[in-house]
Amino acid sequence: MADPWESTMDHAVAIARKAGEVVRDALRGDRMVTTKSSAVDLVTQTDQKVEQLIIQSVKEKFPTHRFIGEESVAAGESCILSDSPTWIIDPIDGTTNFVHTHLTVTSTLDLQVEFGVVYSCIEDKMFTARRGRGAFCNGEPLQVSQQKAVEQAIVATEFGSDRDPEVVDKIFQSLRNVLCLPVHGVRGAGSAAMNMCLVASGCVEAYYEIGVHVWDVAAASLIVSEAGGVLMDVEGGEVDLMSRRIIAANSKTVAERLVKTIVAFSPPRDDAAPSDRCEDSTHLSARKV
Numbered sequence: 001m002a003d004p005w006e007s008t009m010d011h012a013v014a015i016a017r018k019a020g021e022v023v024r025d026a027l028r029g030d031r032m033v034t035t036k037s038s039a040v041d042l043v044t045q046t047d048q049k050v051e052q053l054i055i056q057s058v059k060e061k062f063p064t065h066r067f068i069g070e071e072s073v074a075a076g077e078s079c080i081l082s083d084s085p086t087w088i089i090d091p092i093d094g095t096t097n098f099v100h101t102h103l104t105v106t107s108t109l110d111l112q113v114e115f116g117v118v119y120s121c122i123e124d125k126m127f128t129a130r131r132g133r134g135a136f137c138n139g140e141p142l143q144v145s146q147q148k149a150v151e152q153a154i155v156a157t158e159f160g161s162d163r164d165p166e167v168v169d170k171i172f173q174s175l176r177n178v179l180c181l182p183v184h185g186v187r188g189a190g191s192a193a194m195n196m197c198l199v200a201s202g203c204v205e206a207y208y209e210i211g212v213h214v215w216d217v218a219a220a221s222l223i224v225s226e227a228g229g230v231l232m233d234v235e236g237g238e239v240d241l242m243s244r245r246i247i248a249a250n251s252k253t254v255a256e257r258l259v260k261t262i263v264a265f266s267p268p269r270d271d272a273a274p275s276d277r278c279e280d281s282t283h284l285s286a287r288k289v
C-alpha cells in the first residue's frame with residue numbers, strides 16, 4: 001500500500017543531509033559560542049542557522065505543519081505538541097562535540113509519530129525509521145542487541161548541562177549504581193540521539209538520561225522502537241517525551257533492571273510554561289572557538 005508520508009520523509013532525509021553539509025563546512029571555520037541554561041549548555045550560530053534552514057525548507061513544502069525546534073524554544077517559542085503534523089527538530093545534537101571538533105554530531109528531524117531521521121554527518125550515517133516499517137542505517141536494517149543480561153551489557157548515558165550540585169549528585173549516584181550492577185561498561189557519544197542510534201544498531205544494550213529534551217530524543221525514539229527496542233520512563237511505565245527522562249533499551253528485561261537502579265528525579269517539563277522552565281536563555285558574551 002502506498003505510504004502517504006513517503007515523500008515527506010524523503011524531504012526530511014534530503015534536508016538532514018543538507019544540514020550535515022552546513023555542519024561539516026562550519027567545522028572547518030570559527031564557531032561563535034554562546035550559552036543558554038548554564039555555562040556549559042552551549043549553542044552556536046550554526047545550530048541556529050541549521051534550524052532555520054530546516055524549518056524554512058519544510059514550511060515551503062508543508063505550510064500547515066508546526067514545529068518544535070530546540071533553538072526556537074530557547075528563543076521563547078512554545079514547546080507544545082498540537083494536532084497539526086509537528087516536526088521536532090534538534091539542528092545539532094552534540095553541540096559540545098561540535099564546539100570541540102569531536103566526531104559525533106547529529107541533526108535530528110522527527111515528524112511526530114510518523115517518522116524519525118537522525119543524520120550523523122561526520123560518519124555520513126543516515127538513521128531512519130518509519131512507524132511500522134522498520135529502522136535503517138544507510139538503507140541497512142537495524143536490530144537491537146539480543147543480550148538480555150545487564151551484567152553483560154554496555155550502557156550509554158550523558159551528564160547533561162545542569163551543574164547544580166544536588167542534580168550532579170543524583171546523576172553520579174545513578175552512574176555508580178549502574179556500574180556496580182555490574183555492567184561491562186558505560187559509554188557516552190556526547191549526543192542523546194547518537195546514543196539511541198547505538199542502541200538501535202545493537203552496539204550498546206541501553207541508554208538512559210534525566211535532563212534531555214524532547215528534541216534530543218523524539219526522532220531516535222522511533223528508530224529504537226522500530227529496531228525492536230523498548231522505551232520506558234526511568235521509574236517504569238510509558239516514556240513521556242516531554243518529561244526529560246528516558247530509558248531506551250534492547251529489551252524490557254534490561255530496561256526494568258535500569259528502573260530499579262537509577263536515582264529518579266523530575267526536571268521541569270519541556271511543555272511547562274516558559275516561566276517554569278529552568279532554561280531561561282541567558283546568552284553570556286559570545287566567544288570564538
Ligand SMILES: O=P(O)(O)O[C@H]1[C@H](O)[C@@H](O)[C@H](O)[C@@H](O)[C@@H]1O
Pocket residue numbers: 041042070090092093094095096158159160161190191192193209212216
Ligand atoms: O547538543 P544538544 O542538542 O544540546 O543536546 C545534548 C544536551 O546539550 C546534553 O545536555 C545532553 O546530555 C545530551 O544528551 C544532548 O545530546
Ligand SMILES: [Mg+2]
Pocket residue numbers: 090092093094192215216
Ligand atoms: Mg540535543
Ligand SMILES: [Mg+2]
Pocket residue numbers: 047070090091092093094095
Ligand atoms: Mg541541539
